[in-house]
Amino acid sequence: MSDQLKVFVTREIPAAGLDKVTSGSDAEVWREPLPPSREVLLQKVQGCHGLLTLLTEKVDAELFDAAGPQLKVVSNFAVGYNNIDIEEATRRGIKVGNTPNVLTDATADMAMALMLAAGRRIVEGQDYIRDKKWKTWEPLGHIGADLWERTVGIVGMGRIGSAFARRCHGGWNMRVLYHNTSPNEQVEKELGAQLVDMDTLLAESDFVSVHANMNPDTVGMFNAEAFKKMKSTAVFVNTSRGPLVDQKALYDALKNGEIFAAGLDVTDPEPIPLDDPLLTLSNCVIAPHIASGTLSSRNAMAEIAADNLLQGIAGQPLRCWVNQGS
Ligand code: GLV
Numbered sequence: 001m002s003d004q005l006k007v008f009v010t011r012e013i014p015a016a017g018l019d020k021v022t023s024g025s026d027a028e029v030w031r032e033p034l035p036p037s038r039e040v041l042l043q044k045v046q047g048c049h050g051l052l053t054l055l056t057e058k059v060d061a062e063l064f065d066a067a068g069p070q071l072k073v074v075s076n077f078a079v080g081y082n083n084i085d086i087e088e089a090t091r092r093g094i095k096v097g098n099t100p101n102v103l104t105d106a107t108a109d110m111a112m113a114l115m116l117a118a119g120r121r122i123v124e125g126q127d128y129i130r131d132k133k134w135k136t137w138e139p140l141g142h143i144g145a146d147l148w149e150r151t152v153g154i155v156g157m158g159r160i161g162s163a164f165a166r167r168c169h170g171g172w173n174m175r176v177l178y179h180n181t182s183p184n185e186q187v188e189k190e191l192g193a194q195l196v197d198m199d200t201l202l203a204e205s206d207f208v209s210v211h212a213n214m215n216p217d218t219v220g221m222f223n224a225e226a227f228k229k230m231k232s233t234a235v236f237v238n239t240s241r242g243p244l245v246d247q248k249a250l251y252d253a254l255k256n257g258e259i260f261a262a263g264l265d266v267t268d269p270e271p272i273p274l275d276d277p278l279l280t281l282s283n284c285v286i287a288p289h290i291a292s293g294t295l296s297s298r299n300a301m302a303e304i305a306a307d308n309l310l311q312g313i314a315g316q317p318l319r320c321w322v323n324q325g326s
Contacts, residue, residue, distance in 0.1 A: 005049040005313045010035060010057050013077055017302025021052060024310045042066040050313040052077060052305055059084040064092055073312020076322075077305045078292075079103055082214045082241060086323050096322040097308025101159065102300035103292035108163035110291035111209050111239045112171075114263025117285045119145035119207070119235045121261070124282040145206065145235055145260060147172040153205030155221075156212030156240065157184040157193070164209055165191055177201050202229035207237065214241035222246060227253035234259045239291045242268030251277045254284055265291045 004026040012018065012031050021027050028044065030036050035056040036044060045051060045067040052075045053059055059074055074084060075097040089096050117123055121144045128134055128142075152168040154161045157180040168174040169191040176193035178184065179201045187193040198221075202208065208230060212218045222236070222245040230236070236259055238245055247268060253259045261283040267276075270289055278284050292298060307319040317324070 006047055007050040008044045008048050009052040011054050014299045014302040016299040017306035020306035050309045052309050055083050061088050075305045075309035077301055081322055090323045090326050095312045095318055097318040097320050098322050099301040099304040100320055103297045104159045104163050106294040106297040107160045107239055107291040108167055110265055111164045111237050112167050114237045114285055115207055118261035118263035123285045149173050150206035151175045151204055152207045153201035154178040155210045161211035162187050165193055207235045209237040210240045210244055212240055214243055219243045220246050224249035227258050230259050232257055236262040239265040242266040254281050265289055
């Protein structure tokens with residue numbers, strides 16, 4: 001019998017991290033493409049010292065109880081950790097780790113990709129071809145949004161928001177407005193970004209991109225009222241979390257021409273149900289939550305998640321420690 005500490009890994013992650021985990025612990029890896037059911041998860045965590053989880057797993061008091069008092073660490077394979085009850089983990093002395101920084105550029109790139117795809121109607125154009133509708137070059141057809149020297153409004157100016165702002169300003173000389181809980185002096189100095197209230201951001205931006213955390217203050221912040229305040233030519237992009245957006249309101253805004261187009265990497269719920277009306281709109285581009293999906297990002301996330309897990313079970317400080325000192 002192994003004298004290594006027991007861990008459960010809720011999905012196969014890149015070998016760059018998984019190999020470390022399997023050689024440094026007594027690991028059971030859930031290798032199915034779909035997540036374990038709640039019932040199976042609660043059973044698999046029993047007796048574990050560490051868990052490596054994804055956003056698909058709800059990590060809460062019930063799960064901590066099922067695992068038992070020896071549980072020392074939950075290492076989330078994501079920068080976000082809205083799936084974890086941090087307060088409860090902290091109360092029980094369980095360390096929580098995440099994977100920041102290494103997906104900043106990949107996520108900012110995804111926001112760019114969605115902004116361009118939605119603004120320049122790329123997916124709609126491809127569908128047009130596939131539907132055999134392309135008969136000739138059309139001077140009046142497929143007219144999209146201009147980017148050069150337009151205004152971008154960034155909601156949440158943290159690492160990813162800043163990386164997106166740099167791309168918009170450096171690539172298209174855009175004026176950058178932002179809304180954030182506190183001023184970001186770096187982007188103000190570097191890009192001339194201006195901190196504004198939400199109403200100003202919504203009214204003046206040609207592109208609105210969401211990079212805020214999900215929390216009680218941000219859930220549902222993009223509602224019917226918010227979309228009504230935006231320009232009818234505006235492109236809306238969300239690469240943060242689906243629940244920040246009222247999807248029904250977004251549908252109405254897109255359908256009624258209150259805004260021009262949207263690009264989403266995240267929805268609520270995920271996967272988006274196949275009968276969701278957003279899927280019927282040609283001016284809405286939706287990706288299946290793939291913003292961190294580049295080789296180097298996912299490998300680096302796996303390495304950090306593995307380090308967090310192994311450090312946690314060894315009782316050491318985590319490389320990326322969410323509830324440090326709390
Ligand atoms: C993905 O959404 C992440 O939080 O890493």
